[in-house]
Amino acid sequence: MHSTIDPPSASLELPFRRPFDWTRMLGFIGGRASAGVESVNDGVYRRAIEWRGDDGTIEVLPHARKHRLVVTVEGAAARHAQELAAPLSRMFDLHADPREIARCLSADPILAPLVEAAPGLRVPGAWSGFELVVRTIVGQQVSVKGASTIMNRIVQRAGRRIEGHPHEGTAWRFPTPAELADADLDKIGMPTKRVQAVQNFAQAVASGALPLDTPGADTAQLQRDLLAMPGIGPWTVGYVAMRALRDPDAWPDADLVLMQAIAKRDPSLVKPAQQRARTERWRPWRAYAAMHLWNGVAIATGQSRGG
Structure with missing residues (x-):
């Protein structure tokens, strides 16, 4: 034996x-x-x-x-x-206090029914901010499912398989920033500019220029530095601030699904400037407002949209 x-x-x-x-x-x-x-x-x-x-x-x-x-x-x-x-x-x-958040958001007739339908909704974070930003860049202008397909290719091409790992579904290590910066991502299914954006970002994290997963890093500075990088716009930075930097008031600016959801719930709010003025009412919990609006669309369509 x-x-x-x-x-x-x-x-x-x-x-x-x-x-x-x-x-x-x-x-x-x-x-x-x-x-x-x-x-x-x-x-x-x-x-x-x-x-x-x-x-x-x-x-x-x-x-x-x-x-x-x-x-x-x-x-x-x-x-x-x-x-x-x-x-x-x-x-x-x-650490969120759902009752305090609900008190604020329920004061708006656009959000009140959504909060009532899902009172315990939180903002999902990520184990790795680095991994989340890569996924967010990959997901620009493609469906949630399409982004997952390309992420899987990145893992297979640049990640590391863990020998003798007990769970097949988690048997890979996501590539480190240095590994991803140096990986061959040719013909991976992304436009060249987006591949460059991913690898430039990975290089900035690898070199320490962008201390994304460092506790205590200045999140406002991180957002400015991200925004300055080619291929990363305000939507990406807002989404990353929500999920990786844990800013409860972050808002993914110009998110098409959110814009459509707001206009559908209040037809008087069709212009971006009108919508922006309305979202000011949702401070300091705009990240939760975004989750509720996305969730409302997911319930209505049966599809995972937004984010």
Whole structure:
């Protein structure tokens, strides 16, 4: 008989304030997941991670009774489990106070029915800001599904397969900034300018010029620096500020789905200037307003649109 040593594992419980809409959170993340890197199945979020040089897998799901998420960390990264509480709480927006947000947004007749329909809606974050920005550039002017296809090609071409990994859906490591900057992305299905934008961005992160995933970095400066990069416009910066920089008041400017949704709910608001004036009422929670509008479109059309 061979004796097997189970890999180390640790678990964490992360509290949140009710209401908390885990199903819609996972639906949004799952629809935009990097195939092979992260997966959403049966109400469970999984991904392979690296923390302080140690590999591992995280698995996240709601507690059966308490108002908490339960995180299981497997592999060598389990010894850093306590350090993972902060980034995971940010990723799943656990610090939000849904009642305070609802009080503000429900005052507007455009948003009130949407907030009532999904009172626990949060702004889904990302494990890696770098990965999210790459996906956001890739997703410019293509469908959510089309962006996922190209992301999968990037992972296969520039990422690293983790040998002996227990979950096929998360058996790949997303490329590091340096790996992506140097990768051959020829014929990957993106226009040349967009490939250049991805690789310029990756190079800026690799060199330390853009400290995107550095705790305590100046988020306003990061947004200015991102906006100055070729191929990155105000929409991309607003979306990244929502999901990676965790700005609760970020707004993806000129998002077509949001503009159409606002005009549909209030036909007097057809011009961008009128819409912009209306969104001022939603401060300091415009990121949540965007999520509610996107969610309303998803419910109405049965399709994942926006973001």
